[in-house]
Amino acid sequence: MDTIKLSSSSRRNAKSCIYIGIALAIISVGILYIPNIAVSFIAAFGIILAYLGIRIGLSKSAQPQFGLVLCHDHLQFHHRYGGWALPWEQIERFGIPSVGRGFERIELNYIGIRLRDEQFLLNTLSPRLCAHLLTEQRSALFAALRQECPTGSCPSDHLLEDDYYHTHSGETYHGLKAMFANRMANMRQMTGYDLLIDQSIVEQSPEKFLRLARDFRSQCLAGNVNRG
Structure with a gap:
């Protein structure tokens, strides 16, 4: 029997979360210097969201690529x-x-x-x-x-x-x-x-x-x- 490797859905959208978080951080830092209190609050909130997005993305990336592997003589389970x-x-x-x-x-x-x-x-x-x-x-x-x-x-x-x-x-x-x-x-x-x-x-x-x-x-x- 050929080995069957089943991809883990835990890694899904990991790169997207990181890229969106980085983009949001750049935009938020850019508008942070606008001399307006309301804009400053929005920028601060954006930085928080960026941090969360990057952290979630990195956490997803740390998950194993394959969650389960079916081999000819055993079943493997992979966890971070x-x-x-x-x-x-x-x-x-x-x-x-x-x-x-x-x-x-x-x-x-x-x-x-x-x-x-x-x-x-x-x-x-x-x-x-x-x-x-x-x-x-x-x-x-x-x-x-x-x-x-x-x-x-x-x-x-x-x-x-x-x-x-x-x-x-x-x-x-x-x-x-x-x-x-x-x-x-x-x-x-x-x-x-x-x-x-x-x-x-x-x-x-x-x-x-x-x-x-x-x-x-x-x-x-x-x-x-x-x-x-």
Whole structure:
């Protein structure tokens, strides 16, 4: 199977933001010298907008060019603070996680991955990446908790993950890795998936990606069986 690299939508319009910010800064500085209070306020506001535009553009540029890479034997995830690689055998299924009760389910803006063994992933994650993923996935956690407790007044043990985690195989984790492991366990309980990837990580629609990933995984696993 040929490797498929999926561009990250997080980098979209990065250069445009930078160029517009620079142009706005030049214009604002130019009119700043006009002896008029109203014009000076407009120029100052323009400089603030220019700064924000350049900062957003630089932040977008720092994102990896490819968010996900499908290889013949594994799936790669690229983040500005690290990444991970999962063999296809370690992935049980893909899907769009949903939360709710009964027949009323609300889909989250994430791609869900259910793992066969969370320990394999935990051993490859850096604490730095764990910290950022914990922060980025809090919106999914809050959405799930809102469905469990619509009034918002119910106490929840999921708001702050424990920094201790013990796997079924006897491995013990501490610190950020343990917190991320507990987050995965909580998300599996509430959504059915351990690992959540923001849908913005790829430019194509989540439905199209899921078809691609499922077909690619099936063909790779079938090829591995035939070679064996």
